[in-house]
Amino acid sequence: MQPTPKQRLWMYEMMVKNRYNEARLSATYMEGKSPLFNMANGPLPGEMHLSDGQEPCAVGLGAHLTKDDYFACHHRSHAQALAKGVDLKRMTAEILGRKAGLSEGRAGHIHIFDYEVLFWSSGIIGQNMGPAVGAALARKMRGEAGIAIACIGEGGANQGGFHEAMNLAAVWKLPFICVIEDNQWAVSVPKSKSTAIASNADRAAAYGMPGERVISNDPDDIFAAVGRAVARARAGEGPSLLELQTVRLQGHFMGDPEVYRPKAEIAAKPEMDPIPRYRRKLIAAGVMTEIEADAIVARAHAEVDEAFAFARAAAEPAPEDAFDKVFV
Amino acid sequence: MSVVEATAVKPAQKNRNERKLTIAKALNEAIAQEMRRDKNVFLMGEDIGILGAVWGYTGGLLAEFGEERVRDTPISETAFIGAAVGAANLGMRPIVELMFVDFYGVCMDAIYNLAAKSSYHSAGTFKAPMVLTTAVGGGYCDSTQHSQCLYATFAHLPGMKVVMPSNAYDAKGMMTSAIRDDNPVVFMMHKNLQGMGFLGTIQGAIVDVPEDSYTVPLGKANVVRDGTDVTIVGLGMTVHQGLEAAKTLEKEGVSAEVVDLRSLAPLDRDTVCRSVQKTGRLIVVDDDYLSYGVTAEIIATVTERDIKSLKCPPKRIAFPDIPIPFARPMEQHCLPNVRKIVAAARAMM
Numbered sequence: 001m002q003p004t005p006k007q008r009l010w011m012y013e014m015m016v017k018n019r020y021n022e023a024r025l026s027a028t029y030m031e032g033k034s035p036l037f038n039m040a041n042g043p044l045p046g047e048m049h050l051s052d053g054q055e056p057c058a059v060g061l062g063a064h065l066t067k068d069d070y071f072a073c074h075h076r077s078h079a080q081a082l083a084k085g086v087d088l089k090r091m092t093a094e095i096l097g098r099k100a101g102l103s104e105g106r107a108g109h110i111h112i113f114d115y116e117v118l119f120w121s122s123g124i125i126g127q128n129m130g131p132a133v134g135a136a137l138a139r140k141m142r143g144e145a146g147i148a149i150a151c152i153g154e155g156g157a158n159q160g161g162f163h164e165a166m167n168l169a170a171v172w173k174l175p176f177i178c179v180i181e182d183n184q185w186a187v188s189v190p191k192s193k194s195t196a197i198a199s200n201a202d203r204a205a206a207y208g209m210p211g212e213r214v215i216s217n218d219p220d221d222i223f224a225a226v227g228r229a230v231a232r233a234r235a236g237e238g239p240s241l242l243e244l245q246t247v248r249l250q251g252h253f254m255g256d257p258e259v260y261r262p263k264a265e266i267a268a269k270p271e272m273d274p275i276p277r278y279r280r281k282l283i284a285a286g287v288m289t290e291i292e293a294d295a296i297v298a299r300a301h302a303e304v305d306e307a308f309a310f311a312r313a314a315a316e317p318a319p320e321d322a323f324d325k326v327f328v
Numbered sequence: 329m330s331v332v333e334a335t336a337v338k339p340a341q342k343n344r345n346e347r348k349l350t351i352a353k354a355l356n357e358a359i360a361q362e363m364r365r366d367k368n369v370f371l372m373g374e375d376i377g378i379l380g381a382v383w384g385y386t387g388g389l390l391a392e393f394g395e396e397r398v399r400d401t402p403i404s405e406t407a408f409i410g411a412a413v414g415a416a417n418l419g420m421r422p423i424v425e426l427m428f429v430d431f432y433g434v435c436m437d438a439i440y441n442l443a444a445k446s447s448y449h450s451a452g453t454f455k456a457p458m459v460l461t462t463a464v465g466g467g468y469c470d471s472t473q474h475s476q477c478l479y480a481t482f483a484h485l486p487g488m489k490v491v492m493p494s495n496a497y498d499a500k501g502m503m504t505s506a507i508r509d510d511n512p513v514v515f516m517m518h519k520n521l522q523g524m525g526f527l528g529t530i531q532g533a534i535v536d537v538p539e540d541s542y543t544v545p546l547g548k549a550n551v552v553r554d555g556t557d558v559t560i561v562g563l564g565m566t567v568h569q570g571l572e573a574a575k576t577l578e579k580e581g582v583s584a585e586v587v588d589l590r591s592l593a594p595l596d597r598d599t600v601c602r603s604v605q606k607t608g609r610l611i612v613v614d615d616d617y618l619s620y621g622v623t624a625e626i627i628a629t630v631t632e633r634d635i636k637s638l639k640c641p642p643k644r645i646a647f648p649d650i651p652i653p654f655a656r657p658m659e660q661h662c663l664p665n666v667r668k669i670v671a672a673a674r675a676m677m
Binding site for chain 1: 406408412420438442452453511
């Protein structure tokens with residue numbers, strides 16, 4: 001299954017949009033944090049996990065999903081959120097802790113919740129597996145369209161709940177896909193020191209489901225693999241496991257000095273960046289020209305700038321709003 | 329207030345025969361009626377299908393509703409409680425069985441981080457209408473990991489309701505309310521009240537239960553005996569111990585009022601304070617561990633609101649801060665009982 005030119009252009013635009021969004025978040029995050037870096041300071045306090053480099057996983061997935069597909073994501077979720085169609089203005093406002101944010105400022109960047117497109121993310125590793133399986137169960141019980149995806153990192157595949165949820169999804173033959181974004185690093189621990197086998201796709205055999213690993217971090221390859229798993233889920237044939245090798249171009253969180261990362265790997269980051277590579281590929285394939293590519297970039301940047309203008313102008317929540325929404 | 333209360337239905341009380349049910353049977357009836365009423369209600373958990381649940385409240389449901397809606401699960405609490413949250417997010421109303429409250433240790437993240445925070449950190453958009461059932465309590469020599477109550481552990485964590493009925497009437501009405509509630513509800517069942525063939529049952533828990541569907545609101549305490557000299561506050565089994573103690577005290581000329589909390593979250597502080605304002609004396613009885621628990625919360629509430637309502641220092645009777653021992657003499661020594669309540673009341677007079 002190959003993406004159409006239109007789908008390829010969409011994937012390129014979403015990748016560019018995410019990358020610029022991360023750059024603007026990064027700059028905003030650093031405001032008020034120098035000369036002394038303190039996570040608690042500035043207009044964007046707290047933790048910040050950027051998704052630079054992992055965009056191909058997000059767009060290869062997002063190109064196949066509709067707003068009826070339930071998507072439970074990990075903590076490095078910005079690219080996935082954009083590709084799923086999360087409202088960028090309200091997401092940015094949430095990350096900046098504004099009343100106009102998706103959760104009215106109660107959640108922050110780790111917990112992006114947009115019910116309109118059934119997307120959420122969480123910072124507890126592997127926590128999203130069970131809920132995605134349950135959402136798939138709900139879709140199946142009601143005979144509704146829509147599948148469910150849990151997206152975790154390769155570190156999440158070593159959680160006990162991963163095994164429980166994979167088995168449950170398989171024994172009930174649910175329209176569920178587990179996507180592992182393998183960026184090689186679980187905070188500071190490399191996959192080779194945390195995982196007994198090279199490919200987590202091999203684990204699919206333990207649950208009697210298909211498993212596939214994509215190593216290129218290329219949107220087209222990921223699109224094809226996701227397409228097979230989505231088709232299987234939509235046809236009622238059961239769950240699938242995908243492992244997508246990708247790259248974490250930033251530290252685990254902003255402020256992470258990455259002392260654990262080999263210098264050669266840090267030096268090689270520019271070559272590992274999937275976005276310039278995909279741009280060259282689409283231009284070479286005649287899908288777009290340099291001028292068209294620049295126009296896409298400009299459009300994506302304008303949209304992000306608009307979202308930041310909206311978020312920065314938005315009001316903060318009232319202190320007493322903290323007491324609302326504990327119960328519905 | 330909640331939708332549940334607004335739609336509360338008073339059962340037809342006239343012209344019908346008395347029908348005494350165990351809590352297990354009453355819960356079964358509530359669940360069956362709600363499953364007939366709402367196709368989104370379904371059951372999921374360990375041994376709830378052909379076995380009818382270890383705690384006896386799902387018998388016959390598999391036959392009536394089939395395997396789709398009465399789902400035996402693998403022993404994977406993290407997965408299936410997490411799955412309940414995901415299904416609930418999409419509008420289902422799962423009832424999930426955790427069997428023994430002691431088992432929460434393997435799946436607490438799904439309870440307190442997923443279910444309990446789903447509404448809050450999504451500004452109410454990702455609702456989690458689900459009931460988590462679990463059995464509590466010891467006194468029958470089931471040792472350290474099958475006898476705990478852990479009320480305070482759950483009630484401490486915001487975002488979920490935590491309730492426990494002391495009798496079959498409340499059990500049916502509270503379960504109906506819990507299923508219709510749009511929030512996660514931890515529904516505790518006390519083993520000594522449940523009505524199991526393999527375990528003794530306090531007879532006071534087996535009461536008349538109307539056949540028609542009805543609701544008992546969550547978050548409302550119940551004054552189960554009026555009195556003027558001392559307030560005895562409990563929940564579940566300790567309510568019955570309080571009632572027994574009140575009978576003994578009555579013979580001695582002491583009039584005890586007994587309050588059944590029924591719900592720990594939300595906690596009906598008004599009913600407790602009103603009672604203490606009347607009696608001036610307070611004993612709180614709890615079979616959960618003593619420190620940082622229900623007894624402390626109740627006493628703190630009364631003293632913060634109106635310390636002058638107390639004529640003497642309040643008394644708490646609870647399980648000491650030790651794991652629950654197996655051998656009968658040790659366990660019985662530690663549990664609250666009627667004798668301890670009576671002695672506490674006498675000492676206050």
